[in-house]
Amino acid sequence: MTVFNLLLLGERGVGKTTFINSLINYFRYDNIDTAVMSTAIVAAPISFSIINANNKDVSLSLNANIDGIYNVKTNTRTKEYLVPINGHQLRLIDTPGFDMSKHEQNQFKNIFQQLGDLQELHAVCFFLRSSDLQLVSVGNLIRQTMANLDVAAVKNFIFIFTEGRKVTFYPTVAKSDLRKIVHTIKSTSPQINIPLHNDNMYCVDNEAFVHLVAYKCGTSLSPKDTCYTEYSWKSSLKECKRLLDYVSKLKPFQLPVDGAVEAIQTLLKENSPRLLDIIESNSQNLEKCEKLVEDSKAVCQLVEAMKRSIEQHEGQSRQANDYRKQNEDNRVTYANIDFSKNAAPLTEHHVDSDIKTNLKKTAIILKKHKEFITDAHKVVDAQQEEIRKTLENFATIATFLEKCRLYDNLGEEIASALSSTRKNEIDRVIKMLKALQLG
Structure with a gap:
């Protein structure tokens, strides 16, 4: 069984951890109706607030309840989820959310040091908001990532836009902003030429999973939310299938040996x-x-x-x-x-x-x-x-x-x-x- 290693990076609150829960349930159940009649799989503990059918703010939470087919490995800075899907295994490596307005180089360095046992990655997944793309913060996120990787890794970059329902799964403005960021990075660092095309950009929505949890917690939703939930589930599942197909065709890249980057930079100077x-x-x-x-x-x-x-x-x-x-x-x-x-x-x-x-x-x-x-x-x-x-x-x-x-x-x-x-x-x-x- 082939194992595909995916590193998930993004700012705080962008939806990386919820995406892991969502993806597992999207591939387990073809539609929301089947999911409601079955057990909602929670790989990572989840807690959030939601507006119920009475227009009241309700706080919900569920602890992890994964069964034996899912494996979880926790490090100081990362948590790995080994998820079996369609005859393959996805190793989803969740990372803490970054605040790119602060100086977090050491946090990046620590994360990549903990990936040393893997030796290779199939993809680096950047999570971005579909409706609110912060150009400076996202640019810093990509630059800090590149400071710890081989420039050849850009071929394995994937951009996942969350909150897809807000833009009806067409994040036109966010994609345009992302192209500006990539162009700015290339103008200052010509060797970092990040490709952008339909195959490495995806738009998903975690709201369908959130609504599933609400159902399981006995919280009723408005008819409007219920209608959108089915549309969101199908659209997100379609994007996740497309993502898995693309990842399966990528050639993995080697991770730098611990300390090699600093040693070579020092040697050069x-x-x-x-x-x-x-x-x-x-x-x-x-x-x-x-x-x-x-x-x-x-x-x-x-x-x-x-x-x-x-x-x-x-x-x-x-x-x-x-x-x-x-x-x-x-x-x-x-x-x-x-x-x-x-x-x-x-x-x-x-x-x-x-x-x-x-x-x-x-x-x-x-x-x-x-x-x-x-x-x-x-x-x-x-x-x-x-x-x-x-x-x-x-x-x-x-x-x-x-x-x-x-x-x-x-x-x-x-x-x-x-x-x-x-x-x-x-x-x-x-x-x-x-x-x-x-x-």
């Missing part, structure tokens, strides 16, 4: 001076390498020209050898000629002398060309080796920063710049590192 020196040095080497690449191309072209010249001289050498052979053949003829009858006799000395001179010159030229080619190859090899070492340096830095980039905005910026190896990008990184040192 402590090593920023050394990184700055290396990057500046390699930036200069990059310019040299670019010139060397161009020079090596020119040398290669020259070498090719030399090869053609050698082939030409070798052809001349073969032609000279042909002349020598022809002269050897002519010696027999010369031996039978009476040179005394010629005023200016042609001797074999004249022919051999010209051939030997030509061959000697050709040998000298060939030797010089071969020596030059050997030296040229050495130069090219040296240049290629320097290029290789420089690129290895960049690869080493990029590998280190690749590990850091998921936990520190600066690391992401540097890794991106180095991977492009563009001079203007590297210059920008140098300025960033200098600013870090000054900070």
Whole structure:
């Protein structure tokens, strides 16, 4: 049986805990009528106030009454509910409600430290109000979450809008506000690119479950509330089924090892001076390498020209050898000629002398060309080796920063710049590192 781990985050009073109770009952009973005739399952104790049919405020509460098929694990800051649904198990990790107007970084840190035993999450579920989205608070909630997670986790973010009945399950304004928040986060932290689409946004309503509890406690509701309860139940069940289908297709992401985030951030800051020196040095080497690449191309072209010249001289050498052979053949003829009858006799000395001179010159030229080619190859090899070492340096830095980039905005910026190896990008990184040192 596959277990899907879902972390539930949200401000105080947004309805995370009630959602857990609601979801269990939505999947257990197809409609409110069946639920009323059966036992209302309460995984987490619930207490609330409701307006009854006589328009009076009534306080209701129910203790947990879960049976043996549900497991609950309580930690200092979190409570886990293992819920069997449709052949799977949902591990719903409930967290305390946050007051994002206060400084609660340590609370976030403690929560994520307690998730270490899980090693991975399938989704982080942010609970938001459908009709009252506080832009600053929700933005802070997402940022504090990202401070404890790998940036790749954004692919597994899910946004659940509660109080869906108030907006007839179409939280248009809240979705628009959420897009503004995501855009603002991306503008300040480009590496945090949170996707928003129909598959990771859901609208539910816990009121149907609350009304179920009211029925079980003997509290009568107004006809209007009773009518809305059936609509709310069906709509919320539909959204929960869609949520489960989406979660089952998500690839889980790894949770950071305890202390790894702080260690890497500290490492990056402590090593920023050394990184700055290396990057500046390699930036200069990059310019040299670019010139060397161009020079090596020119040398290669020259070498090719030399090869053609050698082939030409070798052809001349073969032609000279042909002349020598022809002269050897002519010696027999010369031996039978009476040179005394010629005023200016042609001797074999004249022919051999010209051939030997030509061959000697050709040998000298060939030797010089071969020596030059050997030296040229050495130069090219040296240049290629320097290029290789420089690129290895960049690869080493990029590998280190690749590990850091998921936990520190600066690391992401540097890794991106180095991977492009563009001079203007590297210059920008140098300025960033200098600013870090000054900070």
